[in-house]
Amino acid sequence: MKYGYLKTIWHLLVLVFVCFFVVQYFLGGSGNTNEYPSKPIQVVVPFSPGGGTDTFARIIQKGIKDNNLMPQPLVIVNKPGGGTTIGSGYAKDARNDGYTLLCLHEAMITAFVTGQSPHGPEAFESIAATGEIIQILLVGNDSPFHTMDDFMAAANAQPDTIKVGVTLSMPTHFTGLMLEDVAPGVRFRYVSSGGGAARLSSLMGGHVDAAFFSVAEYIRFKANGLRPLATFGDGRHPGAPQVPFAKELGYEMSNSNLQYWWFPKDTDPSKIAYMRTVLEEAMQTDYVQTRLEELSILPQLIVGEELRRRIGDRMVSFAGMSLKQRVDLPNVAGWTVGAILVFGLGILQSRLRSPEIVPGISDAPVLRFDLARICLLAAALYVLVMALGWLSFVWATLLFVPFCGLTLSGFSSTRILYALEISLLISFGVHFIFTKLFLVSLP
């Protein structure tokens, strides 16, 4: 046994690490007071990290933390996808104990009135609306349209030809529809063109004639050669004071995006009031004010009765819009299913025609599908136990790893020690690395 000392070192190392991780695990669970909030509050952001809403929520998070406005921090959880319905659905179904917040702008309303989302503002308690994002209509520097009136006149003279880049069923799309509403005869050809950077590149490549952006995006992308036609707020935007706003030009409409904060339905009113105060205070902090100015977000703050009125108004005005698709589009799902059937039949036919001799398997050792089945079942059980909340990650893993390990490598007394060591390392170690070092949540 030339390497005997290696084994001793291994066992010692494992012991040290396991002790460290276990101590870390149990330290984390301390602290219990009955005062709200007694633990971190989750903020669900239904977009990817780095997007507008995510950036906004993180600014508020930092404003609260740096100024000690709350004894517990906000923790941002990104749940993108489904046209915001994944995130809002999660928040709607969360416990209304005041520890799950949703930060979502006007899309809460547009997704509901377009039928994209089964739930709307009525499924939540609105807390406050903070920060107003104003849209701006941009064309390229070489565009024939020099003013908003040129643009609208062209859209009137040749309805359905001017290509306008929007995100379908989202606030930008509605801004276009509202413009059509106040200028009879005007009809745009809406082109779905992704968000932010993707939309810019389709404008720059001449694939759309004009596109809606936020003022912040305009300031960031300005250097690419963009010409602003109008903003859509209720006044000129301080970030782009040279650009007229729609009402000033005689188009009686405005559309802006407010970031709303929501609690699940029937959250305790005292908790709503508490959170409202915290958000109000956060909006007043220097940090938030400076950062919002940098991002050209107006430091709006709407709460209480005024907030409810605004949401109601928006519901009515959006619901009146017709989002009917104006072009016939192919049935992608149908074509795909057709292709699967055709090629599937092709494979089936070729198998039937020339029943292949299962190649090379004969001299291979016996395949242990029985073991594979056992391990997969164990994995499914492991996931199920965590999904139902019967056991947390650490304890479930502590059972799962040695079970599978011993099943696969065969049961023997020396292996039990290794199984135990590895499972302790993995369960507590991964818990430490994920939740403490990388701040990723575990089941």
Added chain:
Amino acid sequence: MTGLEAAFGYLLSPYGLLLMVIGTILGITVGAVPGLTGAMLIALTLPLTFNMDPVAAFILLVSMYVGAVSGGLITATLLRMPGTPASIMTTLDGYPMAKAGRPGRALGLGITASFVGGVISWLFLISVAKPIALYSTHLGPFDFFALVLLALVLIASVGGKSMSRSFFSAACGIFVSLPGVDKATGNLRLTFGFEELNGGLKLLPVLIGMFAISQVISDISRIREKIDVIPVKKRRDMLFRLEDWKKQSMNLLRSSVIGTWIGILPGIGANIGSVTAYSAAKSVAKPDDQKKFGTGSETAVVAAESANNATIGGALIPMIALGIPGSVIDAILLGALLVHGLQPGPLLFQQNPTMVYTIMGTTLVSNIFMFAFMIFAVKYLARLATIPRGFLIPVILVFCIIGSYALSARMFDVWTMLIFGVIGFGFERLKIPLAPFVIGFVLAPVAEESLLTGLMASNGSYLPLIQRPFSLLFVTLSVILLSLSIVKNYQARVSARTH
């Protein structure tokens, strides 16, 4: 060039170097253990990088990519088991060399060839990516649609043995991408009432399932197989001598350029690159050298290994410039860019030059680390293949599960992953290739969105598809490729029947 300076500042900082060392070593390790793949490692690491700085995250992920493609040659040579699919061709000649008592020589050739291939493709990457990206704003939605079409045809006709299997796989991938919000109408489709499906099936759980879990299942079923490793003794004959350089320089250059170009083609990655370079090297070799191919030819090892590493730089070009992945790993990296809020394409160069130059810089520097580490540690790396897999497998399963969960903290993704693991294993058993599935899954949304956007802009007319020069080119190429391979397929079948 502030982006370049910032990127190199970051890369050469202690933190950047540390990440690169960790990434490269982990990549090589995973490449050297049969049953673990680079795609698996990168997919499982991605969730850990969510809270990292995006630049740091990419240093880690790209160096893993480089390491994983390179590490496969160790097991290919010493065990006749390709550690990664990319080194299949290396087994043909590397293993006979090792068996004939020259394992060190075979490994040395492979390592140096990998390094040279990596550097040559890196040169292409830094010189070609930006012009393509800048030009790509001129590509309209129809052009993108035609490009994706070409990618799908390419992978189906070049990638697999049976075209109907490849197309079936691609169609399944496309189908899996469909549930969720319909891009055209904004309505939900194919969600079958599951609210969790509103956002569609996520890339990572599907990929982890298809690649990692299916691999784990097949690993388990082979757990009783014995593994014999040929020991490496002399390290001295691992380095290239002057005469090697003289003899192999044309081969190195040719194979690397082939690898790079195969890498650029969307959808097909390192394995096809090395197959093509291998055949090319064989066809230009002198008759007596030609005979050695398949029985331990040094030229063959050099060709295969320089080409598979060269595909890395090549495949990164369309990923960065167009947002179209050149290989399966690039598909994951693309997802990683989006997770970090970055939009690949022309604007990445403008808005986030640091990120672009970081990816480029990492490809080069991690190649250097790879070379150094492999030369020094190859003896010990070979032993990795013999570590007891009984305990490795449950640990991998745990990582797959939390990796899918961490993405958006919901169990739905974990179930998705497990189900796709079983599907992926089924595909492999039925000899249906997995790569077209992934490319279909990743590219279908791009294709669908560009087609719909194009149709909206053209008011429902398909004509621009053959009116615009680029889309016409791509469509023509697709049609030619498709008909060529159908004809070839038919001929093969006819000749098989007559014999």
